[in-house]
Amino acid sequence: MKKALQLALGILTAIGGFFDIGNLVTCSQAGASFRFQLLWALGLGTVIVILLVEMSGRFAAVAGKTLPEAIRDHFGARMAIGPFVVLAVLHVMILASEIGGVALAMQLLTGISFKVWAIPVGILIWLFLWRATFDAVEYSTSTLGMVTLCFVVAAVLYHPSNEEILKSLLPSLPKSDPAKYWLYAVSIMGALISPFLFYFYSSGAVEDKWDKSYVWINRIVSVMGMTFGAVISGALLIIAGMVLYPRGISADNINQVAFVLTEKFPFWGFALFAASMGVACLGAALEVALSLAYATAQLFGWEWGMDCTPGKHARFSLTYTVAILIGTMTIAVGVQPVKLTMLTMALNAMALPIVSIPFLLLMNDRRVLGDKANGPLMNTATLLIVATSVVLFVVSLPLVVMGS
């Protein structure tokens, strides 16, 4: 019974934690510019993220260690520090984007600039982390995150062509503007395969004291949670494809997207969009800030965990405090959250080899994982993920430099 409850909560968390500013921006821009044509990038990214999340959860459940701890133990602290710095910078950029997302949602609701909202939002996030337990952070934001299901309902009400959706799940070449097309494809994958997701998930598994008996729960949570999460992102892409694309609206600014639900929900559509955006970004901001604090503490061997007072884990708490401060100030000085998100998501895609390569080695360590180590099928899948991540790195380099 306890495990069934944990399974349900796990799936809820995965769905709620999946959707964030990255998915919102990249999917609405992709739908607005290319209708459903980029759904394949979402599909491919989802398969990759399911496999990586499953492996990070399995490793944590069996070894009782999180990813950063395992990377430090396996490769040594010196080898781990370089990739860590890259991922830490990315974490801070994602955190700034998420804070910007909440601030933009407040701007939509009040008409007051996101720059003004950045500081109150930053304080709210910091207070939540300072005061709440891990379970409170995890379950409250993910339960509220269910509001994003309004995108799925709206997409169904639009009656998109099933044939067109299925066709779009297969990669195809763009009819126009190839540079933009590939930038969006790379950014969609970057938004899906965020490093914070794996760090947060494996740290959560250790915080929740998972053991070998949780391997099957982990499998169901990663498959169902990520799939449902991707359905929400796909729904937004479809809505943007049906509302913005025919009107030639390019979704470069949040004001060009905020009305997409009003046709199907005339009275509540606008508020639902703003609430979905605010809640999803708030949840993601909490997770990203925590993920960075987890990774830093685990790499340097500090005390870590959300269930102790900040005074007891001072360095852990200081890490997320500094990250929130930097993220907040970035938005408060006027950096545009949508532009920052697009750049960050493309950079995320570039950093994918740093995230995926360690999986190949860690998941084959039979001394640690025993019979739960990767078999030939999972190793082939991991190799394909590593190959895809290297291709994404090569493709996104010129796109980031010139395109975004």
Added chain:
Amino acid sequence: MKALLALCVLVIGCKSDESKASDLADRASSWAATAGVVTTGMAQNKLPLTFGRNTLEDAQKELDAARKQIVDLRISDSTRREVMQALSGQADSLARLKTELARRKQ
């Protein structure tokens, strides 16, 4: 192949001024379309007034910026004329939407 070609172009150099001009025209027309949808939404009470006002202001700013930028681009006179004409058309329709909104409020 097209994608590879686009990548090569991106790696070798910046976008040509002609394609920048076309991007500016696209962006301006995207904002003009946004203004139209938002004005209709406000008229039907689907969108709040503050959001509508902010969006129309953003659209105006984008059109003004596009007009300024087009002057600095090295493009043929005919392209410049075409883009300027398109921008003027969009500015006119935006002004009409603003007037309509003001009249409705009264």
